[in-house]
Amino acid sequence: MITLTIDGKEVTARPGTTILAAANEAGIDIPTLCYHKHLLPIGSCRLCLVEVEGYSEPMTACTTPALDGIAVTTRSEKLFRMRREFLKLILVSHPLDCPQCDEGGECRLQELVYEHGIERVEYEALRIDTKGAYATPLIRYWELRCVLCGRCYRACREVSGRSAIDITGKGFAARIAATNDGDCISCGECLALCPIGALTENLSPVKSRAWQSDRTDTTCPHCGFGCRLTLNVCEGGVISKIFGKTDLPPNHASLCVRGRFGYDFHNHPSRLTSPCRTAGGEKKTVEWEAAVQTAADRLQRLAAEGKGLGFIVSSRVTNEELYLLSQIAGLFKGARVASSAFYHTGKIAAAFEKMGIGFDGGPERLSGCDVIIVAGADLLVNNHLLANKVRETVIHKGARVIVIDPLPASLARIADAHLQPVPGQDALVFNALSRRILNEGRHAKEVEKLEGFAEFKKTLLDAAAVNSAAPGGVDEALLEKAGKLIGEADRIAVLFGSGISDREESLTALLNFCLLKGLPGQGVIIPTALQANARGAVSILGAVTAPEDALFSPDTAGIVIYEEDPFQFLSAEKVKDALAKKAFVLVCDILPTRVMDFAHLTIPSTTFAEKAGTVISGDGTLREVKKACAGGQGGLEFLQELLNRLGGKRYTTRDELDADLKKSLRIKSGDSVKAKPESAGKGGFLLPPLSAPSATAATRPYRLILRDLFANHHLAGKEVYGKGCAMVTKDMLYVSPEDATILGLADGDAVSMESVDGTATGTVTIKPGIRKGVLECLLFRKRGEMLLLSRKPAKVIDVSVRKA
């Protein structure tokens, strides 16, 4: 540690810190405008100038290292005057339109001008608004307000890894402009870091300033990364903006497009308000009380008749709702409880259990890793903030990245090696990497004691001969490069998504590989967390089954669908068929869904902003969902009543419910406490499959990969309820340049695809970097049509393709 004095106060700091960091640490405020702790120092505003004894020139505190023994002055007549003058220069290029600016009251420049007592600006220079388009329609750029501090374009590069905006032009004519068409992912990091009102939220028609709004810190309802965000709620319970305010893990105030702009479903005019019964094809509004009674009666009657019941439960609702549902289901013998959490998180939890791997990989453990493997996951779409963490580790620690994905997944652009296996053949790649580790003796020695090691080793090495030179169709040189990086790494992080969990053998091979390198002890294993509370669902509901099992089974006569929409991931024909045959369908949701067309009873629910509860994030942390605005009775109240009506426990206070839930979760209170519902048992290696899965039929040589299969149906389900997301999302069908040539396709050409189960059409876009023979489909409005291609839920579908 070094010691220096700042404004006469003795301060200790770590060597290598800047004067600004040392001062901030010691609670001494130095005026800044462009500095932001998530960014490398920019040095554009020149306001943090300080004087150091013995040096003649003032220097910027944000870029000057703190040295042992120096005496720093942050406030002096001279510095004040200089800052005042620079602020005046800033005001030359900034109108004083504070009364009508969104940022009024929260503007850094406004504060600085006020603190420095500037009453007027003597200088002026004409600035011209070029009215250029911004990189995303979700954000408005006020060119004349922009003072070019540089935070936005630096955030775009440093935090989000994009280069969508940049400073263009020189001198006074310099401005921020969209530079790389299509590179913007609308994460809004630029908006978040803009210290003034030069970038404003362009989604909400209602605006309210800080003092006109209620603000509530809560947990994001979209993916399972568990971002903390702050809701800006104005009159009438309308959310007018969302931002990341608290600089705490896991997201440290960063958000993604869904978290920041995916809130308008809450304000949607189609929100359900009262329970509804369908009788004789007619929909009728019913009283709450009658609805609960109807539900109880119908379920009990079916049970009494010996008919089976099924529950399809959302993986986004709170633990409290999940708990009540599990209690209700528990009252019916043989009831099937299903959730979309089954597809990814459920399978992973089961595999972890079997192999004795602890399910607690948090993103904070990335920072110590020197190689990060990202397999079968497009983090940009699934867990954007996790992608940011990876990039942070690369930029600040020099970590290397290996991407294993047939598609040019988001992090491929910073990958040292991008291995592109044939879809479904990831197991062969991981086997090859494991084999290399074993051959070089670079495995963690303690894993030799694990069950199954000897057999695993023998099988893998014996099978060497039967494997091709390019396992899984991966380029040999790239595999060699990846193997070398892995071999030399001390700590490895393995991040994987539904591209892996989709196939059991892929998952097994990946986890074997992890064990071999001593993971998770000597690194970290992080599966993507697709839904906000998939961990909660898997943990509370126990062994969940697949939604199609509950839905399609002819034994299930009555079905309760709680904030889930099977049309979102299953073939519509099959779902319709199944629902039409049910004796009783109960749907509880916040907005109209497609299953409601078949419902006998619908119950309105409340959004994440209207209820209080908890969720468990992907890393196992219990997080709070807070009530930010008043809402009527919703799903939670309905479930509570129903449980009571069915003869279950009667919860009269919330505390009782909380207590029971906590008991079942075996956790303590508090939102930072790790919930560890799963314990790592004794485990070990599982035998890997050694041969490639059967080749696709020659008549259907293409593999169509569906992306965003588990997207939140509240954003885009029966209708598009999230206008913000609709502004930046499109149905996309990508094809590799090689295949485009073979098929004679150009951008914008229509194609038709045929699978065993059906046909679909699409408009292609040529995308370099996709593996030949693979089509990538981003599901949005055409979701239903695409899902018809497979009667079974599938992420990868074999198809034939021809120009339409």
Added chain:
Amino acid sequence: MEKIIFSSWQEELVDNRTAAEQDRRQPGNVKLPAEFRTGERIKAFMGWDGIVLCDGDVDIVDMCARYAEAVQSESCGKCFPCRVGTRLVCDWLRKIASGEGRAENVARIGDLARQIREGSKCSIGQTGMNPILHALKYFPQAFTDAATKGRKSPEGRYRFSVTAPCVSVCPSSLDIPRYVEEIGEQRFAESLATIRESICMAGTLGRVCIRPCESNCRRANLDESISIKNLKRFAADYEIEKDRHPKGAAAKSAGRKVAIIGAGPAGLSCAYTLALKGYQPTIFEKLPEPGGMAAVGIPDFRLPRQILGREVDIIKGAGVEIRYGVEVGKEITLTDLRKDYAAVFIGVGAHDSMPMGVEGEEMGYRGFIPGVRYLLDISQGKDPYPEGKKVVVVGGGNVAIDCVRSSFRIGKEDANLVYRRTIVEMPADPVEIHDAEEEKVKFHYLCNPTRILSREGKVVGVECIRMELGEPDKSGRRRPVPVAGSEFIIETDILIPAIGQKVNLSFLSEKDGIRLTKWNTIDADEETFTTSQEGVFASGDCVTGPDVLVKATGTGKKAAEKIDLYLSGGKVEASIDEKFKSLFSQLGVYNKKEQFGAIGGLKKAHLPMLEPETRKWSFDEVETGYKINEATDEAERCLRCYRIGMIAIG
């Protein structure tokens, strides 16, 4: 040389405006050529360190306004004082110059200019106001008159150019602050693209450049210079590591054909530039591989062949054809080439060793191997003399160091270097000397060979004499003088003279008519690269004698531009930028004595290296590159010392 009537350059004030004839003097620190280009007389110079006036009729107000315009046009917009401040100064000066100014403008300019100087982030703002402040100080009346009397200043003719200390000494004129800043901002691909605007061999120069830039780096005045070379290497390696492929510079429609002799750095650089301009260059190379001395004269542990190979692939991708194993002068003559090609460029290297002038040198003993030959053999995977175990290399340059270090790598355990002066005078790169010391090369300073000892036609030793240092010679180094009677013998199997190279121009016949210099190099014009034969251009070692790689790449590119002028019917002459470059180098852009009043405190980042004991037995690259965070941190140290020089011409 023009008579200077006023100069405020670098604080040395010379004011002959009103001085009597006998009191007039000339500044000692600044000299300007009389002419910039033919017909363009330099009337005044305005730059980062002051004003130099040669002609009394230059309107100082007008020139200041135009200088401020130049500053504003070069301001990157990334800090407020410079972006906004210089715009205001520029506006006010324009007003005053047009006769619409007011007296208060004059006062404000001074105040604001001082704030811009103190507060700006980089040297554009920090130095851009200097000449204006000098003008206000030494020519106050001119401004007051213009502002109060509403006099419109006459408009002069000006030219300006941007330079920086590092850029001004780079023979390839790389835009160093820009590519370094791009690395700092994590724009790695953009950084490499910037480098490639000037040179096509970023990975090569990023490893072996002698880096004049770093010894002209202003950061050294603060703490230590920036590792410019290593950053260049980082940008090049990043592309390879991330498996990126440069966007192929699409070969344009087949233009006229140009023949290039030699696929060394000069030839490759010339060919690449020509290809980008739409010509069809064909390189004729004697060796079976490209790179010239960079390939066969620099061992793989300093410059791996795949790095060079990749860069040559990019050059070929741009539309350059290379014919290997074709020896001009034998299979085809220069005269033939002139018939078949619209122009010819000669870029052969200095591949012959200089003789030491000692007894036994001409005898052809086994074990006597000239340095360049030794390295060539090793580069082709051969041990030049497998029976030899002990090696003595004579010389103190990079070739000598490469010879001793390569010796370990082909299994010679006893490697010695004999140099007639001391380590201080050694011309080799200090880093290379240090690495050789780490690898336990035995250095024998202050001794010089006098006789080769042999037995049965093989070298068995070398007789040396002790030297001592006498008076400095014209290179400034102290001349070594033999100590009489101090002869001694070093036993050895292999003796390698590496005291210098020379150019072998035997491929030119009299019929070709290329005029040579008295040093047996091609007599080519320094600025236009033209030779005594029309349409034949030359640069690189064959013109300058053995010189550094970065100079060959630089002149190769410039020569290509001249060939373009020649073939497109333009006047073959130095460009404005090149003229400014030589003007700036006369003035001196880097001021070693400049003192900073600020804290530095950031040491340069060194590259990680393989351990001496393991690396010395293999050709694996000794230095490994920066990690991303190391590179960005290092780049962030750059002070971005851009500055603007402007001349008034008449």
